[in-house]
Amino acid sequence: MQQHELKLDLNTGDWCIEPIAIETNILGPVDYGWARYNQNPDCFTFGQGLLAGSPIPGSRRLVFCAYSPQWDGFYISSMGGAAHSFHGLGINYFELQGRCQQPSVLILNYRDDKLKLLLEPIDCAQKWRGYPDPEGGPDLLGFYALQQAVFDRYAQNYDLKKMRIIGVGPAAAVTREGGIASSTLHKGKFTGVVDWCGRGGLGSRLLQSHNIAACIFGGDYKDPLALDTRKMNTYFQLHFGQSASKADLSLTEKYRYHPKFKTGGTFGMNNLQMADKMLTYNYSSIYASNQQRYQLHKLFILEHYLKQFNEETIVPKNFQHCGEPCAVACKKLNGKYKKDFEPYHALGPQLGIFDQRAAELLNDHADAMGFDAIQLGGSIAWIMEIVDAGMIEPRNFGFPPTDDLRFGFTADPAQHHMVDDSMRNAQYAMAVINAILHDPKAAIFRQGIRAAAKHLDEQSSLRPSDRAVFLRHGEHGHMVPNQYWVPGMFSPMPIMGKYYVYYGDEFLAPEQLGKRNVERMVYELFSDNTGICRFHRKWSESITDEILQDHYGLDLDYKAHLYTLARAINRHESAKSRPWCSERNADLLLKFLEYWEQAGLEDPQLQYWLQYARTDKAGAARNYWQVVFDAQQQAFAAGQEQIPDCLTPKQVHEQEQLAKDSCNMGLLAVAE
Numbered sequence: 001m002q003q004h005e006l007k008l009d010l011n012t013g014d015w016c017i018e019p020i021a022i023e024t025n026i027l028g029p030v031d032y033g034w035a036r037y038n039q040n041p042d043c044f045t046f047g048q049g050l051l052a053g054s055p056i057p058g059s060r061r062l063v064f065c066a067y068s069p070q071w072d073g074f075y076i077s078s079m080g081g082a083a084h085s086f087h088g089l090g091i092n093y094f095e096l097q098g099r100c101q102q103p104s105v106l107i108l109n110y111r112d113d114k115l116k117l118l119l120e121p122i123d124c125a126q127k128w129r130g131y132p133d134p135e136g137g138p139d140l141l142g143f144y145a146l147q148q149a150v151f152d153r154y155a156q157n158y159d160l161k162k163m164r165i166i167g168v169g170p171a172a173a174v175t176r177e178g179g180i181a182s183s184t185l186h187k188g189k190f191t192g193v194v195d196w197c198g199r200g201g202l203g204s205r206l207l208q209s210h211n212i213a214a215c216i217f218g219g220d221y222k223d224p225l226a227l228d229t230r231k232m233n234t235y236f237q238l239h240f241g242q243s244a245s246k247a248d249l250s251l252t253e254k255y256r257y258h259p260k261f262k263t264g265g266t267f268g269m270n271n272l273q274m275a276d277k278m279l280t281y282n283y284s285s286i287y288a289s290n291q292q293r294y295q296l297h298k299l300f301i302l303e304h305y306l307k308q309f310n311e312e313t314i315v316p317k318n319f320q321h322c323g324e325p326c327a328v329a330c331k332k333l334n335g336k337y338k339k340d341f342e343p344y345h346a347l348g349p350q351l352g353i354f355d356q357r358a359a360e361l362l363n364d365h366a367d368a369m370g371f372d373a374i375q376l377g378g379s380i381a382w383i384m385e386i387v388d389a390g391m392i393e394p395r396n397f398g399f400p401p402t403d404d405l406r407f408g409f410t411a412d413p414a415q416h417h418m419v420d421d422s423m424r425n426a427q428y429a430m431a432v433i434n435a436i437l438h439d440p441k442a443a444i445f446r447q448g449i450r451a452a453a454k455h456l457d458e459q460s461s462l463r464p465s466d467r468a469v470f471l472r473h474g475e476h477g478h479m480v481p482n483q484y485w486v487p488g489m490f491s492p493m494p495i496m497g498k499y500y501v502y503y504g505d506e507f508l509a510p511e512q513l514g515k516r517n518v519e520r521m522v523y524e525l526f527s528d529n530t531g532i533c534r535f536h537r538k539w540s541e542s543i544t545d546e547i548l549q550d551h552y553g554l555d556l557d558y559k560a561h562l563y564t565l566a567r568a569i570n571r572h573e574s575a576k577s578r579p580w581c582s583e584r585n586a587d588l589l590l591k592f593l594e595y596w597e598q599a600g601l602e603d604p605q606l607q608y609w610l611q612y613a614r615t616d617k618a619g620a621a622r623n624y625w626q627v628v629f630d631a632q633q634q635a636f637a638a639g640q641e642q643i644p645d646c647l648t649p650k651q652v653h654e655q656e657q658l659a660k661d662s663c664n665m666g667l668l669a670v671a672e
Contacts, residue, residue, distance in 0.1 A: 001022065001050070001225065001552040001553070001554070002019060002225075003019070003020040003026065003050075003092040003093070004017050004018065004019055004020065004090070004091045004092055004093075005017070005018055005020055005032070005047075005091065005092065005093045005094070005095060006089075006091045006093070006094045006095070006115070006117075007094075007095045007097070008094070008095070008096055008097070008106075008117065009097050009098050010096060010097065010098035010099050010100045010119070010210055010211070010212070011097075011098035011099065012098070013119060015117055017091060017115065020032075020092070020093075025561070026093075027050065027529065027548070027554070027556075027558075027561065028049050028050060028063075028528075028529030028530055028531065029045070029046065029047035029048060029049060029062075029063035029065065029092075029093060029528070029529065029531060030063060030065060030076055030525060030528050030529040030565065031529060031565060032045060032047055032065070032092070032093040033045040033046075033047070033063070033064075033065020033066070033076065033093075034065065034074070034565060034568065034569065036065075036095050037065060037066070037067070037074055040097060041067055042067070042097065042209065043066070043095050043096060043097050044064075044065075044066040044095070044096040044097075044202075044205060044206060044209070044210055045064070045065045045066065045093060045094060045095045045096070046062055046063060046064040046065070046086075046093070046094055047062070047063060047086075047091075047092050047093030047094060048060070048061075048062060048063070048083035048086050048087055048092060048093075048531050049061070049063070049083070049529065049530040049531025049532060050092075050530065050531075050548060050552065051227065051530060051531065051532070051544075051547065051548075052083040052084075052086070052087045052531055053087050053223035053225070053226035053227070054226055054227035054228075054232060055227070055228070055229045055232055055244075055325070056227065056232055056244065056532075056547075057244065057245070057248045057324075057325070057326045057327060057328065057536060058248070058324075058326055058328070058532050058533035058535060058536035058540070059083075059324075059530070059531060059532050059533075060081055060082070060083040060084040060087070060323075060324040060531060061078040061079060061080055061081070061082070061083055061527075061528075061531045061532065061533055062078060062079045062082035062083045062086050062166075062197075062531070063076065063077075063078045063083075063528055063529075063531055064076070064077050064078065064079070064180065064197045064202050066202055066205050066206075067205060068200040068201050068202060068205065068477070069176040069201050069204055069205055069208070069209075070176040070177050070200055070201030070204070070375070070448060070477065070478065070479070071200055071201070071473050071474075071477045071478075071479055071495070071496070071497070072473050072474030072475060072476055072477025072576060073473055073474055073477060073494070073495075073572075073573045073576055074494075074495070074569060074572065074573060075199075075200035075201075075202065075495060076200075076495060076498070076528055077179075077180075077197040077198065077199050077200050077202050077498075078197060078528060078531075079166070079180065079182060079195045079196060079197040080195040080322030080323065080324075080533060081184065081195060081321065081322035081323025081324040081326075082164050082166065082182055082195065082323060083324075083531055084164075084323055084324040084325075085162055085163055085164035085217060085218045085323075086164070086217060087221070087223065088110055088162050088217075088218050088219035088220055088221050089108055089110045089115060089217060089218070089219050089221060090110050090115060090219065090221035091115070096210050096212065098210070099209065099210050099211050100119060100121075100210065100211035100212065101121075101211070102121040102211065103121065103122055103123070103124045103125075103207065103211050103212075103213045104119045104120060104121050104122060104211055104212055104213065105119070105120050105121075105122045105150055105153075105154070105212075105213065105214045105215065105216065106118075106119055106212055106214070106215040106216075106217075107119070107120065107154060107215075107216055107217075108215065108216070108217035108218075108219075109157060109158065109217070109218065109219055110218075110219025110220060110221045111219060111220065115219070122146075122149070122150070122213055122214065124146055124168075124173075124207075124213040124214070125170075125173070127145045127146045127149045128141065128142050128143075128145055128146060128169060128170050129141070129145075130145060131144075131145035131146070131148055131149050132148075133148075134148065134152075134189070135189075140368075141368045141369075142169040142170055142367075142368035142369045142370055143167055143168060143169035143181050143367065143368055143369070143370045144183075144190075144367075144368050145368075146167045146168070146169070146213060146214055147165050147167050147181075147182075147183060147190065147214070148190070150165050150167065150214045150216055151165060151190070151216075154216050155216070158216070158218045159218065159220065160185055160188050161185075162218040162219065162220065163185070163216065163217070163218035164182055164185075164216070164217055164218060164323065165182060165183075165214060165215070165216045166180050166181065166182040166197075166214065166215050167180070167181060167182070167213060167214035167215070168180055168181070168203040168204075168206060168207050168213055168214070168370050169181070169203075169367075169368060169369045169370020169371070170369050170370060170437050171203070171204070171369050171370040171371040171437065172203040172204045172206065172207040172208070172213075172370050173204075173207060173208070174437060174446050175201075175204060175371075175436070175437075175446045175447075175448070176201045176204050176446075176447065176448050177201045177204065177371055177372050177375045177376065177448060178201060178203035178204040178207065178370045178371065178372075179196050179197060179198035179199075179201070179202070179203045179370060179371065179372045180196070180197040180198075180202055180203040180206060181194050181195070181196050181197075181198075181203075181367065181370065182194070182195050182196075182323075183195075184320070184321075184322065184323040191320060192320075192333045192335065192336035192337060192338050193320045193321075193322060193323070193331045193333070193338055194338060194367060195322050195323065196372075196373075198372040198373065198374070199372055199374065199375070199479075199497040199498060200372075200497060201372065201375075203370055225552075227547070227551050229244075231551070232244050235543055235546065235547055235550075236248075236539075236543075239539075239542060239543050240539065245327055247539055248327065248328065248536060248539065249327055249328070251536070251538040251539050252328045252330075252535055252536060252538070254266075254269045255269075255328050255330040255535045256319070256327075256328045256329060256330060257314065257317075257319075262310065262314065263306070263309075263310050263314050264314060264319075264332070265313075265314075265319075265330055265331075265332040265339065265340070265341075266330075266340050266341035266342070267306075267309055267332060267339040267340055267341045267344055268306065268309060268310065268314060268332070269341075270341040270345075271301050271305065271306045271309070271341065271345075272302075272306060274297065274301070275293075275294060275297050276290045276291075276293040276294045276297065277293075277484075277485045277505065277595075278293060278296065278297050278301065278349060279345070279349070279350060279483060279485055280296065280349040280350060280352070280409060281349075281350065281351075281352055281381070281385065281407060281408055281409045282350060282351075282381035282382055282384065282385040282467065282469070282584075283350070283381075283469050283584060283588060284385065284408070284409050285409050286485070286587060286588060286591040286592075287409070287587070287591070288409055290595070290598065292409075295413060296409075296413050299413045300349075300354040300413060300416075300418060301349075301354070304354060304355065304418060305348070305349075305354045305355065305356065305359075308355070308356040309332070309334075309339055309356065312334045312356070313332045313333060313334050313339060314332070318332065318333045318334060319331065319332060319333070320333060322533075326533075328535060328536075330535055334356070334360070336364075337360040337363070337364060341483070342373070342374050342482060342483045343363055343366075343373035343374065343377070344359050344363060345377070345483045346373055346374045346376070346377025346378060346381070346480070346483055347359065347362050347363050347366055347373050347376065347377040347380075347429070348363075348377075350377050350378070350381040350483070351377065351380060351381050351384060351407075351425050351426070351429055352384075352406060352407050352408070352416075352421065352422070352425045353422040353425050353426050353429075354418050354422050355418060355419045355422035355423065357419075357422075357423065358419075358422035358423040358425070358426035359422070359426065361423075361426050361427075361430070362426040362429050362430055365430050365433060366433060369433060369437060371433070374480055374482065374483065374497075375448075375449075375479070375480045375497075376433070377480070378449065378469060378470065378480030378481075379445065379448070379449045379452075379480065380429045380432050380433070382449060382453075382464075382467055382468045382469070383399070383432055383445070384405060384407050384425070384428065384429070384432075385407060385408075385467050386456075386464045386467055387399060387402055387405060387407075388402060388405055388407040388408060389467070390402075391456075391460065391462045391464045391467070392456060392460070392464060396441060397435060397439070397441050397442045397444075397445070398435035398439030398441040398442050399428075399431065399432055399435055399442070400428055400431045404424060404427070404428050404431075405424065405425065405428050406420075406421035406424050406425055407425065444456075447476070448476075448478050449468055449470045449478055449480065450468075450470055450472060450476060450477075450478035451476060451478075453465035453468045453470075453582070463583075465581070465582050466582050466583035466584060467582070467583075467584055468582050468584065469481070469582065469584050469585060469588070470582075471490065471492075471496050471497075471580075472577075472578035472579075472580075472581060473496070473573075473576050473577060473578060474576035474578075477576065479496045479497040480497075481496065481497070482497065482498075482499070482503070484503050484505070485505075485588065485592060486503050486504065486505050486592070487508075487510075487513060487589060487592060487624075487628075488501040488502045488503040488504070488513060488516075488517060489501060489503055490580065490585065490588065490589070490625075491513065491514070491517050491628055491632070492574075492577040492578075492579075492625060492628060492629040492632065493517055493521065493570075493632065494569050494570045494572075494573035494574050494577070495521075495569065495573070498524070499520065499524055499534065500517070500520060500521040500524050501517045501520055501521075502516035502517050502519070502520050503520075507592075507593070507596045507601060507603060507605075507606055509603075509605040510609075510624050510627035510628045510631065511627060511628075511631045512631075513628050513631070514627070514628040514629065514630065514631025514632040514634070514635060515631055515632075515634075515635045515642075517628070517632055517635075518566070518632055518635035518636055518643070519635075519643050519644065521566045522559065522562050522563050522566050522640075522643050523537070523541050523562075523646060524537075525562040525565060525566060526540060526541045526544050526545075526558070526562065526646075527540060527541075529562060529565070530544050530548070532544065541646040542646055544558065545557075545558035545559065557640075559640060559643060559645070559646070560640045563640035563643055564640070566636070567636045567637075570632070570633075570636045571636075574629075574632075574633065574636075577629060579621075579622050579625045579626065580621050580622070580625055583617075583618070585621065586613075586617050586618055586620070586621035587617070589613065589620070589621055589624060590610075590613045590614075590617055590620075590621075593606060593609055593610045593613060594610065597610060609624060
């Protein structure tokens with residue numbers, strides 16, 4: 001095995017390619033990013049996993065690591081399919097240091113057995129304001145405009161089947177929450193499949209700290225050590241009794257298409273199964289009864305929002321992949337609009353939007369402006385609630401008047417004019433986005449939900465912060481949690497906003513939850529450090545270590561290696577963890593506990609925390625958080641031996657069957 005890094009000094013333009021010695025213990029892009037971050041916290045890295053040159057499905061994510069200005073700490077984010085083109089550069093990893101004098105495009109091209117690198121300035125602000133649509137439609141805006149401009153200027157120098165462009169939007173220039181985006185190409189045209197390195201604000205870091213607005217890369221490097229199809233199938237036949245493609249399809253059914261439930265993808269399956277755990281109207285649905293939430297789910301989701309998706313996307317099979325050959329084709333589209341659960345939930349039901357036309361309009365605008373959709377949705381949902389509740393005067397921040405808003409959970413869904421009210425709320429949210437980006441009166445919201453909540457509390461005795469839902473990290477770091485009503489998503493792990501937590505929806509004592517969180521972080525690193533999409537985790541966590549050991553002749557315990565990595569990150573970042581501070585966060589815990597009490601769960605720990613929360617809600621929330629945190633630290637200190645082995649292939653199949661049975665039970669409950 002031979003790995004190489006490309007190092008670029010943006011201050012001078014000097015660059016070099018250097019080999020990475022095996023003694024460095026760098027076996028993947030997170031290893032690399034963490035090592036370089038410890039040498040220089042101001043650097044920015046991205047790279048591929050060791051299997052990116054193989055035909056293994058889902059193995060070509062491009063993984064980014066850097067200091068996150070949003071999280072206030074080291075962060076990891078990844079982009080689907082982009083390593084399919086990055087692999088053609090003949091390098092494994094890339095480190096940026098310094099800052100260009102002007103916003104620039106980074107140009108990487110491997111041709112004629114040589115890597116070529118150029119930096120050229122670009123007026124990204126001018127491109128964001130509008131750029132001609134090659135199809136003759138209205139001018140492209142934001143990220144889409146910048147991406148097309150870079151394509152028109154440089155693409156003629158590339159094989160379009162081996163090229164990728166990544167870039168940022170206006171959010172990266174003025175907020176901490178800008179993502180990095182990239183559209184796939186088909187026959188020389190950009191498709192509706194936009195992949196994101198979204199969480200953590202690394203787009204803001206790339207532009208504000210390094211002045212890189214876009215990067216175009218690709219090449220024709222041939223990897224002499226790449227795993228071939230025959231050898232790949234040998235591993236899958238040995239463990240699953242099937243070829244790689246058949247095993248992968250059977251273990252990724254949720255993300256592709258589930259014939260029993262006639263839907264698929266994260267949007268389809270999650271919206272089907274959420275039922276009375278749907279989070280709507282800035283999480284305020286937790287105050288409704290289970291039956292009221294079931295009713296809303298039935299009328300607004302099953303019979304409209306999900307029905308539209310199934311008719312427009314699932315029935316005609318409008319499926320695509322992320323830019324690498326992968327039969328799962330998890331990208332679900334309606335025309336140019338890509339439908340994923342969390343963006344279409346945070347910028348959907350959380351804002352009182354239950355109609356696809358309204359959600360498409362808003363999500364497309366958020367993407368064009370270059371925001372992390374989940375973070376943005378959490379912030380706008382909070383803004384809309386405190387505007388609706390009269391806690392702030394909207395005109396003071398450049399927001400539309402309250403009359404333009406239709407917000408708030410109602411016990412009688414018939415009072416909600418689904419299509420019209422959804423469009424009103426979408427247009428209101430778009431106006432808020434534009435104010436945050438362009439109106440000086442809304443400048444405090446550019447610093448994120450945590451800073452804005454603190455500022456508004458200082459201006460008012462109404463404590464708007466108590467309606468905000470976010471996690472705190474460091475002096476100013478914050479993160480809107482992933483869109484699942486489970487305590488794991490609110491845990492004090494060193495990196496949040498990803499799936500480095502246990503997010504099953506059953507009740508666990510906080511001591512158990514903390515331990516399970518550490519286990520999940522280790523196994524999620526199987527995906528991130530190997531550049532494998534986590535949608536394939538049901539097989540990748542079982543056999544990735546064996547493939548790496550056998551193919552590259554490595555003598556290692558991969559689980560122990562990743563545990564050591566996770567522990568090192570935790571040791572560096574855990575001191576920045578901060579307890580929950582808003583009443584809404586505390587209520588999310590209390591109502592989750594009450595949910596399981598109403599379900600008839602008899603558990604001494606459940607009763608203990610319920611009694612505690614009912615007598616001292618804020619104190620119970622602080623102590624629950626602390627117990628989870630302490631359990632995590634104990635698990636990180638206990639040694640990798642306490643991390644259970646990954647599931648065997650047989651256990652994977654059994655777990656899959658249990659998940660299907662659970663889904664059946666959930667649908668039965670909805671029907672009843």
